[in-house]
Amino acid sequence: MPRVSMADVAAHAGVSAQTVSRVVNGSPRVDPQTRARVEDAMVALGYRIHRAAQALRTGRTRTIGLVVSTLATVGNSRMLQAVCAAAEARDYAIVVVTATADSGIRPAFSRLHDRAVDGAIVLNEATRLVQLAGTTGDMPLVVVDAEPAAHLVTVQTDHADGARAATAHLLAGGAATVHHLAGPADSFAAAERERGWRAALAEAGAVVHEPVRGDWGSTSGAAAAVLLGDATAVFAANDQMALGLLHGFADLGRRVPDDVAVVGFDDVPEAVDYLPPLTTVRQDFDALAERAVARLIDLAEGTGARDAASGSVAEVLAAELVVRDSSRPAAGG
Amino acid sequence: MPRVSMADVAAHAGVSAQTVSRVVNGSPRVDPQTRARVEDAMVALGYRIHRAAQALRTGRTRTIGLVVSTLATVGNSRMLQAVCAAAEARDYAIVVVTATADSGIRPAFSRLHDRAVDGAIVLNEATRLVQLAGTTGDMPLVVVDAEPAAHLVTVQTDHADGARAATAHLLAGGAATVHHLAGPADSFAAAERERGWRAALAEAGAVVHEPVRGDWGSTSGAAAAVLLGDATAVFAANDQMALGLLHGFADLGRRVPDDVAVVGFDDVPEAVDYLPPLTTVRQDFDALAERAVARLIDLAEGTGARDAASGSVAEVLAAELVVRDSSRPAAGG
C-alpha cells in the first residue's frame, strides 16, 4: 500500500492536484462543493501530506530544533515537555539534539542545518556556548536563560527576583545572614540567582559570605553542607542541590529548619515530599516554553516582524516563592 | 546567501551532480582524484545535504519518532536522553511527540506519519495504547516496557527480576513479609514489578497483603504511607513514590529503616541523597535505549533481516539491586 499523493486524491475527486493543494492549505478561492468533494476523497483514500515534499518546495519544514545540554536536570526535561506541547499546538514538530560540553554546540547546529529546521530553541546553561551559536548559521534562534544581547532573542525566568524573594524570606525568618550554594560558574541562571541573593543581602545590610559552588546535582549539595557548617540559612540555586544539603546537614546532626533553614529553586514535583518539605521558588516552565515557541515561530514566519511582533528582545517571566517547612521553624514539629 | 546544492558543488568541481552524490554517499566507483576535488569544493562552498530532498527521493528520512506519554517521570526523561545519544551516533535524529492519556496515541502517530519517520520508539506505560498502535500504520515499531506479543518488537528491563531481588533483600533483612506500593494498573512495568514481588513472597512462603496503588508521583507515596501503617518492609514500584513513603512515614513517626524498611526502583540520581539514602533497583537506561535504537534501525533498514538480525522478538536487560541505608537497620545511626 504505497503512499497516497495529492495526485491520487485529485483523480479520485475529479480535480487537479493544485486544487487539492488549495484545499489542504485553506485557500479561499475554492468552491465549497469542490472543497467538500476533495475532503471526502482525502478521507476515503487516507491522504496525508508529505512534509518532505512540502519542505523541498517551500523551504520550510514546520520543525523546530531544540538544543539541549542535558536532560538530567529536572528543569530541562520539564522545559522539553512544555516546548513539545506548545509546538504541537501549532502543528510544529520538535527535533532534539544534544550539545554536550565536550562535543560543543557546532555539531548540534550542523545536524539542525541538515534537517533544515525553521529555527531553534537553545536550552543551555553555558553562556559561552550561546556566543558560539551566534557564529553558527543564520537560523532563527530563541535562547532560554541567557544573557540578553543585541541580535539575540531571549526568554527567561526572573531568576534574580526569585532569588531575592527567597533570600528576603530567610532574612525575615530571623537569620542574621544567608549563605548561598551557587550553580556552575558558566550558567547564566546560576549567575542571576547569585545576583539576586547578593542584592537582597545588600538591601538588608547583611554580611556576605562567598558562595559555595555546586554542579546542580544533589551530591554536590551534600558535599557543600560540610562547608556550610556554621550557616543558619542557606539559599541553594536549585532543588536538587537543596536536597543534597538536607542530606548533608542530617549527617552532621544539624536539624532543618531549627538549626538551619534551607530554600531551593525550581519547585520540582518531589520538593513537597523532601524531609522536611522544601521551601523553593517556582518557575513557570509551561509559560516559558509557550513564550519561547511563540517568539521563535514569529521569527521564523516573520514577514519582517522585526519591529511589530518582537517589541522587546528579552522576555522575563516572574517566579513565585513557595514556602514549606524547610524554612519555617514553627512547623509544629 | 541561498542554499548550496549538489549542482553548485558539481559546477565548482567541474563534474556532474551525480558524481557529487556518489561522493556524498561513499560510492566506490569514483576516482580518488575526482573525489578529492569534489570534497574540496564541498568544503569551499560549505555544502550541506538537503535532507528533505533526500527524503523525497529515497523515502527515508533518517529520523526516528519517539512517542512518549509524559516526561515528568525521571525514567522517561532519562530514556529520551539516552535514545538521542544512541540515534545521533548513527546519524539519525529524534522527533518527540507526546501521547497523553486523553489525546490518545493516534494523533501522535498521525504526526509521525506526516513527518515520514523511518520508525518509532514507544515509551508508554499504558499497555492498551500500545495495542492501539498495532492498528496504526505499517511503521517499524519498537516498544519499550510492553507486553511481548507477536508482530511486536519489545525491549525492556527485567522488572520482575529486579522486584524479586528487592523483595528477597527485604526478607533477608528480617522482615516477616513485604508490602508493595504498586504503580498504575495499566502500566506493564508496574505489573511486572508486582509479579516479581509476588514471586519472591511465594518462594519464601510469606503472607501476601494486597498492594496499595500509586500513580508514580511522590505525593501518592506519601498518601500510601498511612495505609501501610503496620508494615515493617515496603517495596515501592519507583523511587519517587518511595520518597513519598519516606515523607509519609516520617510524619507518622515511623523511623526508616528501624521501624520500616523501604526499597524503590529506578535509582534516580537523587536517591543517594534521600533521607535516608534509598535502597533501589537500578535500570540501565543507556543500554535500554541503545538496544531500542539498534533494533529499530535494523527493522527500518532491514533488507529482510526478519530472521538474522532480530532473532528474538523481546529483549530483556538485567536490573541491579543497589543497597543503601533505607533497608539497612544496622546503619550506624
Place this chain on the structure above:
DNA sequence: ACCCGGGGTGTTATCGTCAACACACCGAGT
C-alpha cells in the same frame, strides 16, 4: 455588442537528490 474584473480551476516548471540507464574508455582474452 463589447470590454472588464474577478472567482474558480488547470498547466507548467521547479525545489535537491538519486536510481536507472547510457556511454566512453581501456586492457585482457580469443
Place this chain on the structure above:
DNA sequence: ACTCGGTGTGTTGACGATAACACCCCGGGT
C-alpha cells in the same frame, strides 16, 4: 581485429507539493 568486463562519469527522469501563470466563465457597465 573483436568482443568482453570493468571502471569512471554524464544524462534523464522521477519523488510530492506548490508558485506563477494561464485560462474559462459569467454578470455588469458602457
